[in-house]
Amino acid sequence: MKKTVTTLADGRELIYYDARDDAVRDAVDMRPLDPVSSSSEIRYDALLGDSVVIASHRQGRTYHPPADACPLCPSRDGLRSEIPASDYEVAVFENRFPSLAGDSGRCEVVCFTSDHEASFADLTPAQARLVLDAWTDRTAELAERPGVEQVYCFENRGAEIGVTLGHPHGQIYAFPYTTPRTALMRRRAAEHRTRTGRNLFDDVVERERTDAVRVVLESEHWIAFVPYAAHWPYEVHLYPTRRVPDLRVLDEPARTEFPQIYLELLRRFDRLFGPAEPPTPYIAAWHQAPFTGEDREEFGMHLELFTVRRASGKLKYLAGTESGMGAFMNDVPPEAAAERLREVASK
Known part of the structure; x- marks a missing residue:
């Protein structure tokens, strides 16, 4: 480069x-x-x-x-x-x-x-x-x-x-500060470590891999799944199989494999609602560890990909519960979302 x-x-x-x-x-x-x-x-x-x-x-x-x-x-x-x-x-x-x-x-x-x-x-x-x-x-x-x-x-x-x-x-x-969502994940990870002696991110990934029903894609170096408590109708979290705090630490095998995995996920998102629908709107967000704190190695870098479209011609709006109270209500069961994302795999 x-x-x-x-x-x-x-x-x-x-x-x-x-x-x-x-x-x-x-x-x-x-x-x-x-x-x-x-x-x-x-x-x-x-x-x-x-x-x-x-x-x-x-x-x-x-x-x-x-x-x-x-x-x-x-x-x-x-x-x-x-x-x-x-x-x-x-x-x-x-x-x-x-x-x-x-x-x-x-x-x-x-x-x-x-x-x-x-x-x-x-x-x-x-x-x-x-x-x-x-x-x-x-x-x-x-x-x-x-x-x-x-x-x-x-x-x-x-x-x-x-x-x-x-x-x-x-x-x-x-x-210039740690964003609220990241700060919350750090607190939850610290609590999990104190309570169990294990890493929270590792345990989340292992639970999804063991359950398997919400796994969308898995390769040697990446795993993609719909989270157990997904906030959005179609939401996928993509993790490297070897935990790292940020992109700088991602090893070459994972970097080499990333394009195929990520491009396949995006193409499946575009096939979710059929060819008559416009391209699927989405947010793709890299969650990386803050640069300070002794616990930064505890953080599991990952990408969260989700869409506000819940069905053909229908959007999920952040209504009174979500916008006013931060209490999410999801119309699509995560297991059904994962099944649909497996159905639209590239042939």
């Missing part, structure tokens, strides 16, 4: 990732951009113990542009985008409208491919591996930045999720 670091016209960082070592990335951003002016304020919720980011400058961010004005496509005659090159493999740049900025962290955009009409599921295994390498490199680099506590790589796909740019892309957030 070749990594080329450059800057955009307003001083933001842009990084190209190429599979070929002889790739040349020397295009210059010619846009007359003003310096980025953004500020984020982190406020503490005393009742819940959560941190909330206030980022008012994001009100003016790009919203559903037409395809011929997509800011994530390569630049060409008539279009000066965030990517000055006329083509690219994987590109990462600082978000122009970040939720986290300055001392409050950093937000990056990850463009998976230059093809506007593609999706992650359309990538080749080699392309998917390059994205994995980019996620890993960004995790490693952001981990060294002062004040960064946790790195979160994720993809939102589909208008139903709230995506405002149709180009296949994801994001990376470098948080």
Whole structure:
């Protein structure tokens, strides 16, 4: 993999990732951009113990542009985008409208491919591996930045999720604090260790492997299953079979096998509701250990993939119980979801 670091016209960082070592990335951003002016304020919720980011400058961010004005496509005659090159493999740049900025962290955009009409599921295994390498490199680099506590790589796909740019892309957030969901998992893992002497993540994976009814895919280095208490209609957790705290520690055999496993999961998601349905909206989220704390080796890095679509033409909305109380109600039994995900396997 070749990594080329450059800057955009307003001083933001842009990084190209190429599979070929002889790739040349020397295009210059010619846009007359003003310096980025953004500020984020982190406020503490005393009742819940959560941190909330206030980022008012994001009100003016790009919203559903037409395809011929997509800011994530390569630049060409008539279009000066965030990517000055006329083509690219994987590109990462600082978000122009970040939720986290300055001392409050950093937000990056990850463009998976230059093809506007593609999706992650359309990538080749080699392309998917390059994205994995980019996620890993960004995790490693952001981990060294002062004040960064946790790195979160994720993809939102589909208008139903709230995506405002149709180009296949994801994001990376470098948080200056441990996110509430991760903090809760750490507490539960510590309690489990005290009570049983065992690792919580290992026990969860082993229970699913032994039960088997909710396992969707299993290979030598990965296992994917619908969790016993799934929150979402179709939700899959993907774990490496050897527990690691973050992407930096993932070994080469697991890295090599990841593209085939992950691409198959995404393609099954797109087949869940039949060919007449639009592509399945989803969130794919890497859960990595925070960078501080003696217990970080206890954390089991994994990817959580889920959709808000519960049936053909029907969405699961976060209604009063979920949004108001954080109490989830799931219409699809996890065992039925796992069975359906096995039924739509690639032939």
